Every structure is written in C-alpha cells, then in structure tokens.
Amino acid sequence: MDNLDFCVRYPFSNAAKELLEKESISPTPEIMDKGLARLKSALSGKWMKSTAVHESEKLAEVASYAVSRMILSYMRNRYLTNKFAVAEAKLAHSFFEKEGDGALGTISEELGISVKKENQSDRFVTIHGVNGILFVPLPAYLKFSPRSIDYKLVNRSVSNGFVSVNPHERRRLMEEAVRKKAGEIPQLRGGVPDSIKKAAENLKSDLPKIEPQSTVTFKEGDNPPCMEKLLESLKKHENLNHQSRWALAVYLTARGMSVEQIVSLYSNLPDFNEKITKYQVEHIKKRGYSVPSCATLLSYGICCADCRIGSPLNWKGKVWGAV
Amino acid sequence: MEKTWVQNSMDPNERQFVLKKFSAYYSNANIQIPSINQREFGFGNIKKIDARHLSFGSAEAFRTYLVTNTPLFVSHSAAYYERPDATPMERKGILGADLIFDLDLHAEGKYGVYAMLGKVKDDAIRLMEDFIVSDFGISKKEIILVFSGNRGYHIHVRDTDYLGLGSEERRELAEYANGIGLNYLNFFDVSGPKRALRIIGPKESDSGYRGRFAKAVIRAINEKTQTFSRKFSNIEERERFTNGIKEGNWSPNNFQSVQ
Numbered sequence: 001m002d003n004l005d006f007c008v009r010y011p012f013s014n015a016a017k018e019l020l021e022k023e024s025i026s027p028t029p030e031i032m033d034k035g036l037a038r039l040k041s042a043l044s045g046k047w048m049k050s051t052a053v054h055e056s057e058k059l060a061e062v063a064s065y066a067v068s069r070m071i072l073s074y075m076r077n078r079y080l081t082n083k084f085a086v087a088e089a090k091l092a093h094s095f096f097e098k099e100g101d102g103a104l105g106t107i108s109e110e111l112g113i114s115v116k117k118e119n120q121s122d123r124f125v126t127i128h129g130v131n132g133i134l135f136v137p138l139p140a141y142l143k144f145s146p147r148s149i150d151y152k153l154v155n156r157s158v159s160n161g162f163v164s165v166n167p168h169e170r171r172r173l174m175e176e177a178v179r180k181k182a183g184e185i186p187q188l189r190g191g192v193p194d195s196i197k198k199a200a201e202n203l204k205s206d207l208p209k210i211e212p213q214s215t216v217t218f219k220e221g222d223n224p225p226c227m228e229k230l231l232e233s234l235k236k237h238e239n240l241n242h243q244s245r246w247a248l249a250v251y252l253t254a255r256g257m258s259v260e261q262i263v264s265l266y267s268n269l270p271d272f273n274e275k276i277t278k279y280q281v282e283h284i285k286k287r288g289y290s291v292p293s294c295a296t297l298l299s300y301g302i303c304c305a306d307c308r309i310g311s312p313l314n315w316k317g318k319v320w321g322a323v
Numbered sequence: 324m325e326k327t328w329v330q331n332s333m334d335p336n337e338r339q340f341v342l343k344k345f346s347a348y349y350s351n352a353n354i355q356i357p358s359i360n361q362r363e364f365g366f367g368n369i370k371k372i373d374a375r376h377l378s379f380g381s382a383e384a385f386r387t388y389l390v391t392n393t394p395l396f397v398s399h400s401a402a403y404y405e406r407p408d409a410t411p412m413e414r415k416g417i418l419g420a421d422l423i424f425d426l427d428l429h430a431e432g433k434y435g436v437y438a439m440l441g442k443v444k445d446d447a448i449r450l451m452e453d454f455i456v457s458d459f460g461i462s463k464k465e466i467i468l469v470f471s472g473n474r475g476y477h478i479h480v481r482d483t484d485y486l487g488l489g490s491e492e493r494r495e496l497a498e499y500a501n502g503i504g505l506n507y508l509n510f511f512d513v514s515g516p517k518r519a520l521r522i523i524g525p526k527e528s529d530s531g532y533r534g535r536f537a538k539a540v541i542r543a544i545n546e547k548t549q550t551f552s553r554k555f556s557n558i559e560e561r562e563r564f565t566n567g568i569k570e571g572n573w574s575p576n577n578f579q580s581v582q
Contacts, residue, residue: 142492153499159530161460299504
C-alpha cells in the first residue's frame, strides 16, 4: 500500500513502472479519461493532486501518467509536452516538501541527484546560517540547476566535485530533473490504439487555435544573438528563467512592442499565467527600466556571443528609441 | 580536434624526409586515445583536414594506418559516437564528448605568441590545479594537458561523469573558471546595529571562490595598504583585521580602536 501511494505521488519512478508491468494493466476507458484529464489540467496551467482512495483508483492514477505520455507521443506537440512536463514537475515538488528522508533519497537518486550529507574529504562553510547543507555532485548540479543567477555556479560553494545546496534548493533541482524526465517522450512502438487517437482529437480542440505568436515581426538579424536566442526559445515553448523573461521584456518594450504583444509572445511559455505576465510587463513599462547592459546580461548567463556592443540596443550600430 | 603540425610549403625532398620521420615516430608512439573506436578521425596533406568521417577499431589499427599512409595532419573528434564513420553528422549517434578547456593566445605577428607561451602554460596549470582538480574534483589521471601546436594549450578532461554534459552546462563551467557573474556580496552575512556591525564572510581556508576572495583581499591589504585605509598603515591594526578575515570575521569593529 505504501508503495502504491509512493507510485501515485511519483508516477515517473521506477517503482511505478515496475508496478504497471507487474499488474499488467490495460488502458480502460477510466484510465484513458484520467490520462486525458491529466493533460487538460496541465494545459490550463494547473496540476491536480490525486483524490484516489481505493486501490484500483490509485492504480488507474499511476497508469494515467503513462497514458498521458502515449497521447503526447502520438501528438508530438511541443507546447503541450512542455506544459505537461512543468505541471508534473510542480506536482512532484509539492510532495517533496513533505517527504521523509528515505523516500526523498530514493527519488532523488533515481532522478540522478545523489546527495551527500557531508563530505569528509573537505571542510565546508554554512552559508547564511542555513542548516542541513547537502552536497550535490557537480555534473548533476550542472544538469539540473535552474538557469538563474542564484544558482550560477560561480556564486556557489564548489569543492572537490561537490556543490553545496540547502534542502529547498535540492528540491528545486529535483523538480527540474522531473521536468526534464517528464518532457522526454519516447516514440510509440507499433500501431497507435484508437483510444489514443480519440483522446488526441479531444485535446486538439483545447489547444490554442493558432499557436500564439507575436504580431510584431522582426526581420532576421534585427536582434542581437542573445535576444534572438530567447525569442527562439519562446517559439519552441521552452521554459525561460526569471532574469531572461525580464531582460527580454525590457528589451522588447524599448523596441516599441506593446504590453499586449509581449504578453501574447510570452503565452508560449509552458508555465504562462496571463494575469501575472500582464502585471509584470505593465510594471516594466511603468517603471521605465533601462535595457540591461551586455555586462549585466553576461552575469545573468544570457549573453551568448561576443558582439562588443555594450548594450543589446546597439546591435548593428542602430539605436532604437525607448518608448 | 588535435593537430599534428608541419609546415605545408616544403619541397618534395623535405616532405619525404618529414614523412619518414613521422612514420618512424608513429611506429613506436604511445597512442593514448580513450575509446578510440568511438572517435571520428580526419587526415590532411594539403589542408589540415582533407578527409574525415574515418574510424579505427583499435589503437593498433590506427597505428598501422599512420605508419603506412603517414598523413601530415591527423586529428580526432573530442566527441564519442556510436557510428563515428557515418554521414551525415546526425547519423553518427553522439554518445558524449571530452570536456575541453582551450587557452589560446592572441598576439601581434606570427611569432609574437611564442614569447608569451610560458605565461599561458602557467595559466593552464593554474586552471588545472585550482579549478579542474581542486574545485571540480576531477582526478589528474583523467586530464591531459596538450600543446595546441600553435598558440596555446588545451586541457582535455575525460572523466566519464562529465562526458554527457550539454553545451549550456559546459559554458557554465567555463564561466566559473573565468569568474563571470561572480557576486562577492553573496559571501557576506551582515547582522547587528550600524555601530556594531557583525560581518561574517569568507575565510582563507574556504573552498572555491570564497577562499580565493579572502586570500586576494589579505594579499591586497598587505601589498597596497594605502589604497584601502589609512588605518592599515598601523601594522597591528592591519594584522588584527587580516587575522579576522582568516577566521571569517570581517566586522569593522575588528579595527574599531583607531576609528
């Protein structure tokens, strides 16, 4: 029973996979519905906690994750896949907080983040008095740390191949690992069952009719490589960190894009929330932030070329007036 | 890609002589290329690479090729592939790649760099010892330091834990080594009222940039005393403060007696 609950919480785990194989569950209409509901709630930017009580319901819950992935594999829609990955990661994170050390360790290990409590070979400092410092192997830290300035390696304590993190940061790394794992959808093998095709049809009507895109179109080469890269990521529905979103919005505002246009562009983000985005972009416009300099962008890890222009606005020697 | 360099504009006799020497060298050379069967090779006689997408099943097969055909230029991929000889690139099936730190020098004129190579070598050794070994925890056995053949040094890391890193992650390591984005204010924890500030900061013995920062400040205070504060001309005050830093105590009241 404990194992079953664990699998409900972490349907991406090895335990869940083994459970489904052992029980040889076939996708019943109930499971198909749950799989579809999982995707629909992800699409609306929410994640639903399981309310299953009976064993069979719980099994169906675990199987619904696999069904969602089959539907995604058939649809091959990056927007939906990224939405799903973000929702699953947030859902898992909500459980991490209350998880005991043992289960958390198991799931962390499976995700490729094997933490150490202390490192005998070296002395470490406690940063800002946070207790319970953990040590994450550097390669895992690099793979799963969010691309934000707080997690930038240069500002972390790095020694002997380990990076120290506090328990909250460790859970954040795990969330990122779940997002990556859930977003990797394998190819469907063999024929596609009709039930999957039907579910996909049903979902299509919920997808934005025309994929949201900016109405201001830039010509190729209009923007410096860093901003171009962020715009490219947006088009591919990839997640952007806070600094990247902020820097891009300030830049686009300075280039004369309206709040509505920026919000519409940002609706490509897998965790898009119209209200929050609109508020933030309006705030940027109201405060009249100046576009971050190349040096700032470099420190944020956004700079990706050595254009030596001082500011993204100086790209190609032109200066676009701020609005 | 690693290169074996030779001047390309030479007369046929010189060329023959060089090729003979190369061939003799290759017949006994210690060929240390891990997972050689997963690497793509390129050879050249006119350009550095005239032919590529080649592969060898073993170091001995590679040696036989070099001894018999003796090209002027030889290079191998940093990446490991499932099918190193497949084309186009997408069909090779990338498995990972060595982590390579490239220290190049830019100087005026063709030979300007040679006078400065000693400095680059020192930097390469510092990068290897202070960062790659000490901070990244990579064993020296997994590292090779090679002369690029032209204007710098390359450090190859072959630790299997690092081979699967993507370009973003590799960039993060390079930025770490360059100190890009370092915010030293993060090192400090300030508490207490203004008159009796308690500042806890990095110690000399701390790992990574914290220790580097503490050491650099102590050195700077001792070397360029006047640029910091007149108080520090008093050797006792200076020592009191720098000894505080050694313990991680950066509080100004550490030298308050002269204020």
